Amino acid sequence: AMDVDDALTIVEMTDTADRKIGGYSKGMRQRIKVAAALVTDPKVLILDEPLNGTDPIQRAHLIELFERLGAEGKTIIVSSHVLEEVERVSNRVVAIVDGRLAAAGSVEAIRAAMHDIPYVVRIATDAPRDLGAALFAESSAAVSVSATDSGLEITTNDITTLGRDTPRVAAAVGATITSFQPQDQSLESVFRYLVEGR
Template sequence: MTALVLDQVSRWFGNVVAVNDVTMRIGPGVTGLLGPNGAGKSTLIHMMGGFLAPSSGSVTLGDVPVWRNEQIYRDLGLVPEREDMYDVLTGWEFVLANAQLHKLPDPDGAARRALETVEMTPAQDREMRTYSKGMKQRVKMATAMVHDPAVLLLDEPFNGMDPRQRLQLMELLDRLGDEGRTVLFSSHILEEVEQIAGRIEVMVSGRHAASGDFREIRRLMTQRPHQYTIRSDSDRVLASALMTQPSVSGVELSRDGAAAGGTGQGGAQLAVQVTDHAAFVHALPELAAAQGVRLLEVRPSDESLESVFSYLVER
C-alpha cells in the first residue's frame, strides 16, 4: 500500500469550492505539493489522510478507500500543519503514546528510534510547551514515523525550522524516498520543493494546475517564453544571427567593462527570449557554426521553480 490515488476529487464548504476535480497519483519517492496559501493543499492532504470526506470523487491507498478506514493508519503517517499539541507532555511521552496507540510490539524502542531519527533525543525529556516551533515540527515528524509507515503526508513540515533543521529534514526526506516510501509534502516555499522533490504536483485556486518535475512542467507550457543566457566569442555576430530566427523573440547584449566590444570577454553575455524551445535548441549549434562563432556557455536563465510557479498563478 504505497500509492495514493485521487480520482476526480472535489471538496466544497457551503458555496466555497476548496478543491475542484483533482485527479493525481502519488507513488514511491518524494513528491512536492506546491501552491500558494489558500490553493487547497491542506484540504487535499486532509482527504488523503482520511480526516475529511471528499464531496465527490474518491481517494484510495493501495486500491483501498481512505475515508472511514482506520486500518490505513498502519501504513500512513501524517504531520499536520496545525501546531496544537499536548504541551504538558514531554517529547518522549508524546511519541511513546503514539507508539502505544499503534500497539507496536516494542513501543519504547520505536519511540527511541523515531526521536533519534529527527535528532530530538537531547530534548526528549522537556515538556513540549518549552519547544520552539521547529522542535515541535520535528516531534510531530517523529510521531508520524514511529510505526514505520510506507506513506508519509507532511503539511508544511519546514515551518518554523532554522536553516540547520531544514537541511536535516531535507536529508531525511531524501533518504525516505530512496528507501521506496511514498512521501508527499506541501509547501509554498519554492526552493524547498525544487531541492528535494523528485516530482511536483501544483495546486492553484483549488485546481490541479500541473504535474511532473519543474522542467517537465515548464516544457509543457509552449505558450510561455523561455529565457536563455548565452556566452560566445563573438556576441554581436551571434546576436544579429539570432534575430533572424523565427523561434527567437528578443535578444539583449550586455555591455560591461571589457565586454563593451561584444567579443564575449570579461563577462559579456546575451539574454535571449525564445518562443519555440525545441526549434531554438536544434537551430542554435548550426547557426553558431555557420557564423563561425564559438559557443562558450548556453544555459536556461529562468529554470527555477519560481518562474514556473509564477506563470501558473498568472494563468
Template sequence: MNGIVDAQAVTKQYGEVLGLNRFTATFGPGITGLVGPNGAGKSTLFRLLAGQLRVDAGTLSVLGRPASTEGPFRRRIGYCPESPALYDWMTGEEFVRTLLQLDGFARDEAAARAATAINTVGLMEARRRRLRTYSKGMRQRIKLAQSLAHDPELILLDEPLNGVDPVGRVHFLSVIRTLARAGRHVIVSSHILYELERLTDHVVLISNGRALAQGNLHQIRGLIDARPHTIELSTPDPRGVARALSTLDHVVAIDFPSPGRLTVRSRAPDAFYQSLPELVVREHLPVTGVYSSDDNLDAVFRYLTE
C-alpha cells in the same frame, strides 16, 4: 484509480469558502510535491487525506481505501500538520511515545520507536525537554518524528520546511529521501517550487482549490517556458531601451505600461537574462531596474490558468 492517492473531482467547502474545487489528481509512489501558493487548498487536501475532513463531492482514495476510513487503517498513514502547535507541556519523547500508544503500540515498543524516530530527525539531545522550549525548527522535526514513528506507508508532510534553517533543511530533505528509498510514499507540500525541485521530479500544482498540472517537473517547466516570460524594466529612456531590446530574436513584444517603464515578453527568459547586461553595457542603456514578476509561483499559476 491506481495511484497511492486518487482524487476525482474532490470538492470541499467551508461554508461559502471553497477549499477544494473539483480537484482531480493522482499521486504516484515515491515522493510527490504538492505546490501552490498560500490558501491554494494544500492543507485542506492533507486534512481530507488524513481523514479529518470529509469530501463534499467527488471521490478521494488513499492506499486504495476511502480517505475517511477510520480505525487501524490510519496506522498506514503518517500526518505532519502545518500548524506549529504541539502539546507544549509534554517532552518531545513523551509526545511521540503517547501518540504511538494511541496507535496501539505497547508502552515499551512505543518508547523504542519514539527514540528511533527522534534520533532520525536529530533531536536526541532535546528529547527530554518540554515542547514549549522548542524552536520552530525543532517543532517541525518533532512533528516529522511523530509522523514517521509508526512506520507508515504514506507520509503526508504539510509545509514541513517552514521555519527550518538551511542546515536543518538539508537534513530534512535527506530524511525524506531516505524514507522514499525505504519504500515509503511521501506527499510533501510547499509554496516554494525550488524547495521541492531538490526533492522530487513529480509535482502536482494546486491553485484556488484546483489541480492545474501534474507530472514531471521538467515537463511542467517546459509548459511554462512555452509561454512568453514577462520582464519589466525601469528606465528614463524607454524608447531607446526598447529599440535595443527589439534586436533580440526571442523578444516577442514590448509594451509601455507607464512613463519610465517598459514590459518585455520573451520566449527564452534564460537567454534574455544573459543578453541584457551585455546589451546595457554595450549600448550604454540607462536601465535602473529589472523586475521579473514571473519568478514567483503566482506567475506560474497565472500562465497555467490564463
C-alpha cells in the same frame, strides 16, 4: 513500527528528548512532528509545511531525510510555500491554485506544456554581439535577442531548437559559450505562471 529513540535519532532530536515540547523552537517542533509520523513506519507520509520555521541547517537535514525516505520507497506528500526546496526533492508536483488542480507532473513537463509562454534563456559568451546577431538571423527559435552584462538574453518559443542551434551558430562565428541557462523553468516560475494565468 519504529522505535521512538530511532525516530528521534533520525530527526536529530535525542539531545532534547527530555525537554517539554512547549519549550521547543518552531523548527524543533517541526522535526518532532516528523519523528512522530516516522514511529508508525508509514508507506505514505503527508507533511504540511514541514520546512516552515526551520533554520538552514535543519532545513537541509529534513530535505536530506525526505530524499532518503523516498529512496527507501516511501511516498512523501508535502504541502509547502518553500518551492525552491520542494523542487530539489520532488519528482512530481501537483499545483493547486484557488482550490483547483492547475497542473501535475514533473516541473519540466508542466513548463513544457505552457506553449503560450516563451522561455527566457541567458547565454554567457565572449562574443555577444556576433553570436546574438547570428542567432537572430539563423535560428527560427530566437524570437528576440538582447545584450546583458555577461552575454545575451534570448526569448524563445522552442528551447529545444535554440539549444541545438546555439553551439552550431557559436562555432560558425567563433564565439565561446560558457553557460546556457533557462531563467524560468523553476517550480516557482511555473507556479507564478499558473497563478497569474499567463
